[in-house]
Structures are given as structure tokens and as C-alpha cells.
Amino acid sequence: MAPQVVIIMGSKGDLSHAQSVVKTLKALEISYEMRVCSAHKATSRLLEILKEYEQHAGPLVYITIAGRSNALSAVIDANTRYPTIACPPYSDRFGGMDLLSSLRLPSGIASPTILEPEGAALLAAKVLALSDNNLRQRVETYKQRFLSELAAADQEVQQA
């Protein structure tokens, strides 16, 4: 099945973070591919990978996963017509402020940042659901779960 989401990691070290995204994509029955490429060290190769997907048949969303100084999101965003979502893994070095490398974008760059892998997958789902009513339904079902979990927890603590 053609992927609806392509997850690109900056290094294989980001795989577990990518797999957290995948977990929610699977729950929502969204097809995906995972790739590894570095915007710094393999710049030309990255541009080639993007070209592979550019003539993709249907809607596509990129989710990028790159820690430390994140160039991956913005380089991809500028070189593709598809929405690109940055989901950088947290590092506790320097108070987590690596985050700013994902956020402090130059003019003309459109890649937003979301920290939680589940949130990145849900965002991709909501974007794709704009033209996919079945997926829209699955997203609604996924979100209903939160309400029932909260109601159950409310019951539980009242009796604690």
C-alpha cells in the first residue's frame, strides 16, 4: 500500500521515537514508511529521497525525527510540496533547548513542531482525514477513548 506518512529519521538512534509514532499510526490504520537520512551529512541523498516521493499518487505527510540541531525538518519542508511535521526527540542537555532549532525557522518555512509522537501521528491523521471520511471516523473513535478513560479515573479517585 502506498504510504500516507513517511517518517524520516536523522539517524538510526531515533528509531524508538519513530516507533512511538508508528504505534499510533497503526492504531489509526494509516500506511507509512520509515527512512533514515541526514540533512547535514547526506544532503544530496536526502534531496534524492524527497524526489522519490514527490510524484506520489495521493496525499502524503512527512514526520521528521531529528535530535540536537534539527536541520532535517526545514530542509525537507523547503524541498517538498507535502506538509512536514517536526517531532524532535527530547534531550535533557541544555534544558531541552535544542527544541529551538526546530522552531526558530527562517522566512518561508512551514514545518511545525509537536513533541509527543502520539500527537504527531494524530496531526497527520487529522490532515489526511480532511479528504478521507473513513479515517475521520477512526480518529473520532480514537479520541472517544480519552473521555471514557477520564470518566473512569474520576470515579476511581472519588472512592480513593
Added chain:
Amino acid sequence: MAPQVVIIMGSKGDLSHAQSVVKTLKALEISYEMRVCSAHKATSRLLEILKEYEQHAGPLVYITIAGRSNALSAVIDANTRYPTIACPPYSDRFGGMDLLSSLRLPSGIASPTILEPEGAALLAAKVLALSDNNLRQRVETYKQRFLSELAAADQEVQQA
């Protein structure tokens, strides 16, 4: 024309930031509406506004603009089926760390953050362009401008 983007501000004080978003939306010929509501002070009213749009005919993207502690993005995101983009205005108080109120989302929330109003508008455009080939073309044209501007600047500084 039915809006493709609804910009919701937390207060009228955010209007100039919203107008920066509008400038790019207009350049890309995307229809929009602006609204003001507070997730804190007018919670019920906000839920009503969201209901107004929920049965909207075509694709819709929310862009939220709320400074200080930003509850608006996440409350909207959880209460709508449409993608919701946080574009919080910068404050220099506390080193700009109000930003974290947009980013440190609980489980199940999908609103990403992007700082530049032009970027927020471009992201909405790229999302809407997934099912709109004419818009896709306008986005491409918009982005070509960056290349020619950079080439001109490169010429200029070589002669400086």
C-alpha cells in the same frame, strides 16, 4: 466564500499577529475568517463557536493565536475534527518560555506550534493543497520567489 482557514485569537490584542497570517493567506488566495474568544474566560462560548464550524462543507484548518499561557490551541484541537495550528505571538518576558504552554501538550492532543505567521499560513496552504491542485500550484509559485531573491542577494553581496 466558505472559509478554508479560521484564525481564532485569545484577545483583540493579538490582531496584528493575526493580520500577518492573513497577509500570506491573501497572497495564496485562501479564504479565511477571524474570530476572538478566550478558552479561559469564555469556555462555553468557545465550544459553541467550534460547533458552528464542525459541519463545514469542505476542508478547514484552524490557526490559533494566544499569548501567555496558551490553552486555546489544545482546547480547540481536542474539540474539533479539523487540524489546529498554534501560532503564539512572542513575548520577551521570561525568555520567551511562554512558548512551552503551546508545546507541552497532554496525551491525545495534536496541535503543533509554528512561530512565524507566514509559516503558519504556508502550513495551512500545504495541508489544504493536498486536495486542491490549484492551490498547490500557487504554493509552488510562492516558494519560487525565495530562490530568485536569494540568487539576487548572492549577486549583490559579491559586488559589495
Added chain:
Amino acid sequence: MAPQVVIIMGSKGDLSHAQSVVKTLKALEISYEMRVCSAHKATSRLLEILKEYEQHAGPLVYITIAGRSNALSAVIDANTRYPTIACPPYSDRFGGMDLLSSLRLPSGIASPTILEPEGAALLAAKVLALSDNNLRQRVETYKQRFLSELAAADQEVQQA
């Protein structure tokens, strides 16, 4: 017994922090209830819970416990006539700066922030004691303990 303090958590994960508040409330013989609700994911339900308590017979104080981006305190404060105290649990991510989501309130919001659960309970006690002389006496007794503990410690280290 009708509660004098209602502790509302944003998720069941905040239960141990709530129980630290409860420990001091119990020491001061203050009645309480615990609830779980999310201002983001269950906004309507939260407004219903607040309505349950609005016609409460006597004085009431809310203590809210919500980590990450804390919308709970300010949404509750704006939608109730009772004092609302934010007691957000600490997270070491981003240097603890989630804190600002509790503090950087928009105009018209009155929920203050206190970090220690014991302090939140003591504050509720001092507020309720304004019209309850018995509780006032229990607070004084509770505070006397600090002086004797400090005097004992002073003795001890002089002999160390």
C-alpha cells in the same frame, strides 16, 4: 461531610501529588474530595463538574493539579466563584519551565501558584480559617511544630 476543598487533577497520573495535598488536609481535619478531569480533552465535562459545586453550602477552595501545559487552573478559576489554587507537579523537562503555563495568566484570572503540596493545603486552610476559628487554632498548632523542630535541630548540630 460537605467538602471544604475540591482537588481536581488533569489525569490519574497526578494522584500521588494530590495525595500529598490530602496528607496535610487530613492533619488539619479539612474535608475534601478528589476529582479527575481534563480542561483540554473533556472541556464540557469540566464545566458540568464545576456547576455541581457552584451551589455548595459553605466556603470551598479548589486545588488544581495539572502538569505540562496547565489550562486546568485558569479555566476553573474563570468558571467558578471559589478561590482556585494551582499546585502543578514539577517536571524536569525544559528546566521545569512548564511552570510558566500556570503563572502567565491573561487578564481577569485569579488562580495563584504554589509548588509544594503542603503549602497548597496550608493556604486553603488559612483561607477557610478566616471564617472558622477552630480551624484557625489547628493551623496555629500545625505551625508551632516547625519552631520546635528547628530548635531541636539547632541543639543537635551544635553537638555534631
Added chain:
Amino acid sequence: MAPQVVIIMGSKGDLSHAQSVVKTLKALEISYEMRVCSAHKATSRLLEILKEYEQHAGPLVYITIAGRSNALSAVIDANTRYPTIACPPYSDRFGGMDLLSSLRLPSGIASPTILEPEGAALLAAKVLALSDNNLRQRVETYKQRFLSELAAADQEVQQA
């Protein structure tokens, strides 16, 4: 009229911040007094001032205003039976992190922190209103204004 709120500043330089609190207290018809004393430089004098108020006839709330390293709130809180609210003025030095001197309290201290002077006054009002139905009504009226202002702004930007 006996004061319902006593505002204590750490130095005369905090007067304009205190006057912002006063503005809201006046709007809510709450009686108040302003005082200046330093917990550091005039420790004994501060304890005397607190004693003056300790046998006060009715409910009383302290609002403390001290910048830089704020010892005033916690010293007052520990030495009075009345609720004590810290409302420290913002300084842009060190990213505003003087704030932590108000928040990082030792065990047994109950003074919460709120940044906006209007919020500090509103909190005092909500505390006093627990045993004052007239004040409770004035607070409700004060808060209704926010809803109508937001509705007006919403109208206005839709036509912008």
C-alpha cells in the same frame, strides 16, 4: 474603615505596581492599606507591623510586592495567621527568574504567587467573598465584563 487587604511593599520603588493592585481593589470596593517594609533590612520592624494587624477584627488578606530576591512574602506568611499572596513585579534581568525566589518555598510556607496585579486583587476578592455575599456579587459583575468585551471583539474582527 478597617482594611480588608494590606499591601506590603519591599521598597517605595514598588509603588506603581501596588497602585495597579489598588485599582482593581477600588473597582471591587474593597478597603485596603499600603505599607513599606523590608524583610531583610528592617526585619524587626516588619514583625512589629504584622503584630499591629494580628488582632484585626475581620478577615484580612496580605498582598506582598517585592522584587529581586523576595523574602517578604514567606517571612510574612510564616509570621501571620492571614493568607498572604505574593505579587512580585517583573524584572527582565536573568530572564525574569527572580520569580523563583517567590515560588521555591521551604516546607510549611503557604504564600502563593500571582504575576498580574489585577489577578492578585481578584484573588483577595474571591477569598474575602467566601464570607461576604455582597462582595461575591461585585466579583461576578466584574467578571461579566470580560464576556461582553470578548463578544464585542469577536464581532469587530469578523468585519475587519
Added chain:
Amino acid sequence: MAPQVVIIMGSKGDLSHAQSVVKTLKALEISYEMRVCSAHKATSRLLEILKEYEQHAGPLVYITIAGRSNALSAVIDANTRYPTIACPPYSDRFGGMDLLSSLRLPSGIASPTILEPEGAALLAAKVLALSDNNLRQRVETYKQRFLSELAAADQEVQQA
């Protein structure tokens, strides 16, 4: 022997930090006393302790050890004629910025801050040595050790 240094802790929890100071004081043969008192919770008692020492026979230096919001150093400094050195223990909460409560002093306060307990003891020693030639000699001897340790390490790594 009359103490040359009085170490005052804000709580018994600071004892191990105080003992690190003591270790260097002992190495330099400086007499000392340890005390525990809180500037917040036992303000009057603190002023009494300071009076005990005010008529002290010879030179005296205070070293204060108080974590979180440090009021102890500045309250002591303002209420004594003796030099007062703040040596606050590090906490990793909020990026260690509790530190600012020791540094952001109001006008007229003279308590400096030094982080390492060894440094605080050495500073007290250098101050006392201004009028004590024997101590001056012991400080010199103590510092010579650093040069020989560095020379030995330099030898060692050249052969690594």
C-alpha cells in the same frame, strides 16, 4: 575556643553541605560553630541568635547554607556587623536558578555567593588571615598543594 566562623543552616537537611565547609575549616585549623535556624519560619529566633554573637570577642565570619529561596543570607547580613557569605546548596530543579535568590539582593545588602563549600571556607580563611599571620601561612600551604597536584597530573597524562 571562640568560633571564628559560624555556619547557619536553614534546615537540618543542609547538614552534609555544612560538613563539607567544616572539612576545609578543620584543614585550616579554624574554629567554628554550626547552627540551624529559618529566616522564614523562626524569624525572631534568628534575630536572637545573631544578638548572641554580636558582642563576640574577635573577628567572626558567617557562612549561611540555605536552599530553595534563600532569605537567610540577606536577613543575617542586614542584621549583623560581621561579613556573611552565602554558600547555597545546588538543586537541579529549575536549572539551578534558585541561585538567583542568593544573588539578586536589594540595595544595602553585602552577602556574596560562592557555590563550592571548600571555596566558602577558603574565603572565610582569607578574610580572617588579614589580621592573623599564622592562618595566612596555613592558607598558603593549603594552596601550594594544588600546584604539586597539577604538576603530578601533567606528568601522568603525558605518559598515558
Added chain:
Amino acid sequence: MAPQVVIIMGSKGDLSHAQSVVKTLKALEISYEMRVCSAHKATSRLLEILKEYEQHAGPLVYITIAGRSNALSAVIDANTRYPTIACPPYSDRFGGMDLLSSLRLPSGIASPTILEPEGAALLAAKVLALSDNNLRQRVETYKQRFLSELAAADQEVQQA
């Protein structure tokens, strides 16, 4: 004259910062060229520019000037055999922490960071002087000036 230093800016907005580098390069009689290109928006063009210089006759040093999220330094460093020095302009947004995008490099990247334009030029000079004795002499002369300026200032303040 073939350039010894190539200054690459991320946008024309960085020109004044580049000219501060140029001022010191001129004082040291080092030949240079200025270029503008974006690693994000003109990735392919950047790779072409680097290829232009790759077969350069003599030693060459890149100085990169890119604010916000700096991808330029690391992308250049990974795609050239020449030393690449990041000299990012300061922004006061977010406490200047954009800086980390220059510093938090992935494995295998060698671009160091220096904040002052004079320092970046001096570093390039010291690197080039390793194989250029005339330049080495000019650097020594340049540095002698600091000693005489400091001696003059020392004289001056002693008489102030």
C-alpha cells in the same frame, strides 16, 4: 586575488554582521568573498556553490553567518574539505538560545562556533598563518595592539 576566506550568509539580512568580519580580515590583509545562500530554501544551489570552491588552489576557510536555526554551518562543513567556522549573529529572542543550533551538532560534524566577528576573522587568520609566515607576523602585530591599549587604560584609570 583568490579568496582565503569565503563568508556565506543565510540571508542578505546578515550583511552587517558579515561586514564586521570583513573589517578584521581587511586589517589582516586577508582576501575574501561574500556569498548568500540558504541551506533550507536553496539546498541544491548551496551544494553547487561549495563545488565551485572545492578545487580552490590554496588554503581556504569558510565563515558562515546564519541566525535563528543555523543549518548552514553544519551542511557546509559536511560537504566541504575546508574548515568551516560558524559565527551566528545574536538574537535576543529566547535568551539567545538559537546559539544551540550552531553547537549541538550530530556526530561527524566539525564546525565550531565563535560569537564575535573579530574573533572569527582572527581564527581564520591563525589557521591560514600555519602555512603563511607573513600573515603570522601581521596577526602578531594585530595582537600587540591589545597590550598597549590595556596599558594606556591602566594609566588612565589610576588618575581618574
Added chain:
Amino acid sequence: MAPQVVIIMGSKGDLSHAQSVVKTLKALEISYEMRVCSAHKATSRLLEILKEYEQHAGPLVYITIAGRSNALSAVIDANTRYPTIACPPYSDRFGGMDLLSSLRLPSGIASPTILEPEGAALLAAKVLALSDNNLRQRVETYKQRFLSELAAADQEVQQA
């Protein structure tokens, strides 16, 4: 008159900060000298200046004034027998965190940090007063002023 305090600046740009220290030294009738030297750029010269003072007749205190990365305080402290006080000028770059270069000292360094020039001068005074009863009296008189100023301000705001 032989100086009791030597103020060493890292550059002539620190003169106004030094003059704030001098203002309080003059008020306390303490003799002083001002010097300029850089620990980085004129390391040997700095060691010579320190030798000039090492055989000084009476007690002496150094106050060092160096912004950005402050090496001056610790290099002086390690190379002198006199107490050395760091009084670094504030810079708003990087949230003022240059401060840490004064505070994060290696083992064996005893230079403490105090931010306010008045505080640095007062500290030097309290140190020198340990063996100078006349100065001790002048310090007491200087501090009495704070009490009367606070009492006057307290009167004034009560009538505001």
C-alpha cells in the same frame, strides 16, 4: 594613603561600574585604587600587578569587574593572599548567564560574587572593619540610613 581596596577592571569599558563601587567606598571613607588589566590578553602583566600589591602594609581587598567570560576574579584569587570579590557587570545577552563564569569555580578558588556595586563595597568594608573599629562605626551609620528611609516611605504610602 595606601589603598584598602584595589578595583581591577578587565577593560576600560567597565569604568562606570567601577565608579559605582567607588561611590560607596568614598561614602565609607575607604581608600582605593583602580586598575585595568585583562586575565586573557595580558596574563603576564596581571601577575606583575598582583606582585606589586602582595607586600602591601595593611589589609587589602580586591574587587574585580569583568564582564562576559570572567576569568579575572579566579585568576586573581588564586594568585593573591588577599580576599577577592567578583562584581561582574550585568549583560542582557543570554539571559545574563555570563554570571555563571564568575560562579562556577574550580576547586580551591575562593572569589565570591556579588552583583550590586554598593554591595561589593559594603562587603569590602565589613571585611576591613573586622580589624578597624572606626570603619565599623561608619558602616553602622551607613546602614542606619536604610531604616529611616524605609520608615519615611512607610509613612508616605499610608497617606497616598
Added chain:
Amino acid sequence: MAPQVVIIMGSKGDLSHAQSVVKTLKALEISYEMRVCSAHKATSRLLEILKEYEQHAGPLVYITIAGRSNALSAVIDANTRYPTIACPPYSDRFGGMDLLSSLRLPSGIASPTILEPEGAALLAAKVLALSDNNLRQRVETYKQRFLSELAAADQEVQQA
């Protein structure tokens, strides 16, 4: 063999960080020496060590390794004609902001900062390779490895 790189540590505690630099230097067949000296505590000795190397036969690069307040890099840079690279070890105290002591250099200092030991070694290699074609070839080979590792990882995750 005469060293091409001299690594100077501020204390023996920095040895493991130095050895990470050495690992890459060895992989690139670059000769090196390790030294230990403190700019603070052994200032004169440091100047002597620098003099030892000043008349060195060929190109030389210093790599300095000093944590906390790093004076070592800038003192060395100002007192040598050779390029000096700061590679300070990370400390999690104060959000890692010791880093600024390496970066906030006064005028006329040219020591840049790079965090990763591998990067520091690679930078030294690229500098030395400007006049050493064999080394240039070894650097190219070293960097080729990154491309093949990334390609292999890309294959692997596509099949995950």
C-alpha cells in the same frame, strides 16, 4: 614524532573527555600530546608550557578541555600563535550554561567552541589538512563512512 595537536586539560578529571578526542586523532593518524594545567591555579606554569611549544617546527593546534568556568581556552589563545579550539565537557548543572564561559569572549580572542570530542579532532584535522594532502585524504575516507552507515540504516528501517 612532534605533536600536531596538543590537548590541554584543566584538571585530571577531564581525562576521559580528552581520550574521546584522542580516539578520533588516532583514527586519523594525527600525532598528539596531552597536558594538564590550570589557568586559574597555575597561571605562570601555563605560560611556561605555552612557551615550550611556541617554537614548534610545524603546524600545531591546541584543543583545550576545561569544565565549569573555562578560562583555559581564552588564556591559551591570547598567549599563543597557534589556533586553539575549546572542547568543554558538558555539566548538567545550571542547564549546561557553563558553556557560555567558553563562548562569551572579550575582543581579540579567537578560540571557538565545539562540544563533541570527535568534532574537535575532525576540526583540527581539517585545519592541518590545509597543508597536508595525505591527511586530507584520510579525512575524506573517515567522512565516507558516514554515508555508508546512513545508507545501511535507511535499508534496515525500511524493513523494520
